[in-house]
Amino acid sequence: MLRSTSVARIAVLAATFASANALATNGYFSHGYGNQAKGAAGVAAALPQDALVIATNPAGILFIGNRLDLGVDVFLPRRNAALKGNPPSDESFSGNDSQIFYIPEFGYSRQLSDDMAVGLAVYGNGGINTDYANNPLARFGATGSAGVNMEQMFVSPAAAWRITPNSSFGIALNLAHQRFSAKGLGPFGGMSIDPTSVTNNGRDDSNGWGVRVGWQGSIHDRLDLGVSWQSKTRMSKFDDYSGLFSNGGEFDVAENYVLGFAFKATDALTLALDWQRILYSDTPAVGNSASSTGQLGSKNGPGFGWRDIDVIKLGAVYQASESLTLRAGFSHSEQPIPRQETFFNILAPGVIEQHASVGATWQLNQRNALTFAYTHAFGEWVRGAGSIPPGFGGGEADIYLQEDIFGLAWNLSL
Secondary structure, eight states: OOOHHHHHHHHHHHHHHTTTTOOOSBTTBOSOSSHHHHTTTTOOSSOOOSGGGGGTOGGGGGGSOSEEEEEEEEEEEEEEEEEESOSSOOEEEEOBSSOOEEEEEEEEEEEEETTEEEEEEEEEEEEEEEEESSOTTGGGTOOSOEEEEEEEEEEEEEEEEEEETTEEEEEEEEEEEEEEEEESOGGGGGGBSOGGGSSOOOOEEEEEEEEEEEEEEEEETTEEEEEEEEOOBEEOOOGGGTTTSHHHHOOOBOOEEEEEEEEEOSSSEEEEEEEEEEOGGGSHHHHSOTTOSSOBTSTTOOOOOOOOEEEEEEEEEEEOSSSEEEEEEEEEEOOOSOGGGTTGGGSOOOOOOEEEEEEEEEEOSSSEEEEEEEEEEEEEEEOOSSOSOGGGTOOEEEEEEEEEEEEEEEEEEO
């Protein structure tokens, strides 16, 4: 059995790296948490499989026993943009100067009694990265390469209690850390209350906290229900980018909630569905339109113009044998970026709508297992419509994103 000091060291190591190069796929949120969930499109609200369920529904840790889950994702995004009808000529741009990203995850749970469990999850909540060697803003006076890097890490201690024989309530404290950097955005300085705090200021950090609460219970012998809500995570401001984000550098993490069902179709096959609602519009830096009145960095100033979205995830888990579990899933997200908002979103093309996932867990012995998950996020273009402002010469900006994600995890029963 691992000592608590060993678990603490692993958690600290995971926290050190979990925010490094984190990207995401439902807007800027991850498509799932924990490689066992990711192999089934991220379903977890009513189907806890590993300790990373804390990130979706902390009530689930009461049903998974004592375990340690340590994994990493290899993330391969493809980002592209095109400017059309904008002088001097149409041109396409690759945002893939940085191509491979590694995203660790850590989960731990322990049963204190039949009626109470505690746990800890450390994970990349989301983010976005673009890296244009050929700067799309060069025609407007920008110099050097262009892009942004946003990383979000959550460290989430959690507890769950049995409230009826077949249901539990859980709560997680989300201790959040963000990193942000931007380069090559000089032309936007003329739109800002502080042109010196828009671009090329290196990495800035932000910290904050919020909570996630959830419930899970059996409503039939073969049907489980789960529901959870995550508060808006209030973050300290990015002082070095106070002229880019509204309210002087404010970038909070969006509120969201999840409703899920898990149906045991046969003794070997479980079908699950999660519905997630992400409230991007309530975070001014993300939700305000780029055409909003006022200047960049001002109170309630312009942002990326993202809409609230619904995400539907469908997953299947099949126990093929005592030592092999197979998974598959598909998810669909509404489009967060309106066609008129594509110009600013050259920097953050979070346009993915559909994912397909497969995965498997091999039980190596009584205590040790290995989990593999693969997700393909289908390429999506959003074509601009009235997207480039007249002050930048008019025309359209088109943005594209496609992703492949390979995950591997070690699952240890304690």
